[in-house]
Amino acid sequence: MERHFERDLAELQQRVLWMGSLVERAVHQAVRAVFEGDENLARQVLSEETAVNEMQMEIDERVLQMLALYQLMAADLRMVLAISRINADLERIGDQAVNIAESAQRILRHPRVKPYVDLPRMSELAESMVRDSLNALIHKDVEMARAVLQRDDQLDRLRDQIFRELLTYMMENSAVVFPAFELILVAKNLERIGDHATNIAEDVFYIVAGRDVRHQALDRR
């Protein structure tokens, strides 16, 4: 017989996955707005931010009710606690997407600083981390979560590289300071998105194995 709360828990998980797909889409559209100089895409991201915020509040309400109405234990309790944290991470990813979309609007008022090479690589990597952290959550797949954690260092290295390169451009030509600075912000936001995906992957460890792997060296994960 299906337990009463299992239905509510399944619904809660569904809503988190919905929220995940909303922010995934927002990130993808925001970086495309930068690379393609597409103002419409940027505006779309900004207009859809409300949906993500509303969804965050709905999920918080569901978590509150699950905690108040059911005496959750063990794996169920860990799942609901982790979902509460994942919800916050997803909302922050949504915010980073908005930041990137705003940068896109400012960047397209200037001539292109340079061909985009590392930035698309960085966005692909960050997007794959978000996607895989959510897939790891769906499938309760610790190996997939581990792979997300390992990609975070790669993302940080790309960010450093982009910072260095853009700084050089800025030093050479003060006319590009403004758009180059915006591109640095985009890289910074992508790096933060990777951090939130890492948090989600760490929560998958917590859900599946009951192990808290936050704040640990990678080799101990």
Add this chain to the structure above:
Amino acid sequence: MNSTTATKEFPLLKVTVSDRARAAPVTEPKIALEALTVRYGRRVAVDAVTMPVYRNLITAIIGPSGCGKSSLLRALNRMNDTIAGVQTSGRVLLDGQDIYTPECDVIALRRRVGMVFQQPNPFPKSIYDNVAFGLRINGLVHSRAELDERVERALRQAALWDEVKDRLDRSALQLSGGEQQRLCIARALAVEPEVLLMDEPASALDPISTAKIEELMFALKQQYTIVIVTHNMQQAARVSDFTAFLLSGVLVEFSSTPQLFTNPADPRTEAYITGRFG
């Protein structure tokens, strides 16, 4: 079914966001209590309670011992009539008809509003005869085949059929406590009531049997309107759609269950559900 939920549509994203997660659906009231008062001699057990009992939903009544929960429940099918010295005033409307008028047929009322008690109380008869009892004395069936069918249906509704189908002629007293309670639910369901009153139906049962009864209630509300009295707040939280908090016979708060357990309106409710009472 209406809903108290406010929703926002985001058509481009194919998503609707709701402001309440498990929002209580609202249906028509099946029963309406209007200033219901129950007195035992000079003592007031239920003090002018006015509240609805919504159709096809589970309403829980909670409160400390002696707060009048069981007296209120028993007033809903006039079981208090059987206790000497009880005086009832106010109105209880079942589908709009006052059950306390002299014209009300109490036997018919109790067939429409069935009851399950705290202690499983099967008759010392076979499993089959327990379920068939109400059907026989009320003359509700006309053939053995029809009786068989109604007994099976009631046992299936009570999620007991698979466990007892091969031993229907055995004594009901040989069943476990949990099975006996589900048998009593089957006995109540056999006469096809509209409302099921449950007075601490799981307090004498182990956790597994309790879970079974709770899931059963969840399934039964599709067809019945259920009122449950429980001193177990967690149980009220788990199973009910609406909760009434009673204190010294007074209805302190009646709210949707998620509302009452996450953000109660009255400080006394808050004190009670957080265990800070007294």
